[in-house]
Amino acid sequence: MSTLILQKSKQQAGSGQIRRSLAEVLAPLDHMARNSPNLICASECNYETPDHSYSLPSYIFIGPQGGEKLFRIGLFGGLHGDEPESILGLIRFIRWLEKNPELAQGYCLFLYPVCNPTGYEDATRHGRRGADLNREFWKTSSEPEVRWLEEQLQKHAFHGLIALHSDCDGAGMYGYASGQTLNQALLEPALDAAEAVIPRDRSPVIDGFPARNGILKKGFEGILRAPPRQRPRPFEIILETPQAAPQYAQETALALALQTILLEYWKFMAYAINL
Numbered sequence: 001m002s003t004l005i006l007q008k009s010k011q012q013a014g015s016g017q018i019r020r021s022l023a024e025v026l027a028p029l030d031h032m033a034r035n036s037p038n039l040i041c042a043s044e045c046n047y048e049t050p051d052h053s054y055s056l057p058s059y060i061f062i063g064p065q066g067g068e069k070l071f072r073i074g075l076f077g078g079l080h081g082d083e084p085e086s087i088l089g090l091i092r093f094i095r096w097l098e099k100n101p102e103l104a105q106g107y108c109l110f111l112y113p114v115c116n117p118t119g120y121e122d123a124t125r126h127g128r129r130g131a132d133l134n135r136e137f138w139k140t141s142s143e144p145e146v147r148w149l150e151e152q153l154q155k156h157a158f159h160g161l162i163a164l165h166s167d168c169d170g171a172g173m174y175g176y177a178s179g180q181t182l183n184q185a186l187l188e189p190a191l192d193a194a195e196a197v198i199p200r201d202r203s204p205v206i207d208g209f210p211a212r213n214g215i216l217k218k219g220f221e222g223i224l225r226a227p228p229r230q231r232p233r234p235f236e237i238i239l240e241t242p243q244a245a246p247q248y249a250q251e252t253a254l255a256l257a258l259q260t261i262l263l264e265y266w267k268f269m270a271y272a273i274n275l
């Protein structure tokens, strides 16, 4: 089904090159938002390129009340335009939540499924202005997508951030959990859950960084992260699927990992603040 969407969404642009359609990839979310008591369309970033106007959309999924606390989590897909699996995995997860909203009890999920709209259209890692958006954060970037996402990160002061990617060289599932130990405590069971469909990459070095059981504690500079001065620090996790795996398996693995992170964080916080 998702493959079909991608195939159908390729359309002829005015310049003669083949472009994917943002409207079509987002259609399932827009359709759900029109009919859902939990999912709403939220603010969007509008900006211009020389040939077109773009919007970087966001959505909010509000789970059932889970007590006094409501945890705000930011979920980010499509930072690299040639990784549609990260977008489709997020959409699959929201479909699950629509059918089982109790999985998001106590959560307000802020969804940014296509963080790099021009890259998605062009099927390129970088945006059309040539920048790798995931190396531009908190560096006074001039990229409109990065500036708007930074504003969102500051405005919402998330309790947790999860960025989704798909690695064209990946041999299995892996993730980044740099910083506080909570990141690793959440990533470990998430990778366990994802192993129901895709094994971990157990290489000692992944993406040029030392790795252990698919967990990397160091990463690149300029990636999407919480504002440098935000305290307390939120949890921050990056999930990577192997792009060579079947697309359906990648979507399912991401959805399983996301579901597990929400469950484990809830358990952790319930213990920490004695809910």
Ligand SMILES: [Zn+2]
Residues within 6 Å of the ligand: 079, 080, 083, 164, 165, 166
């Ligand atoms: Zn990526």
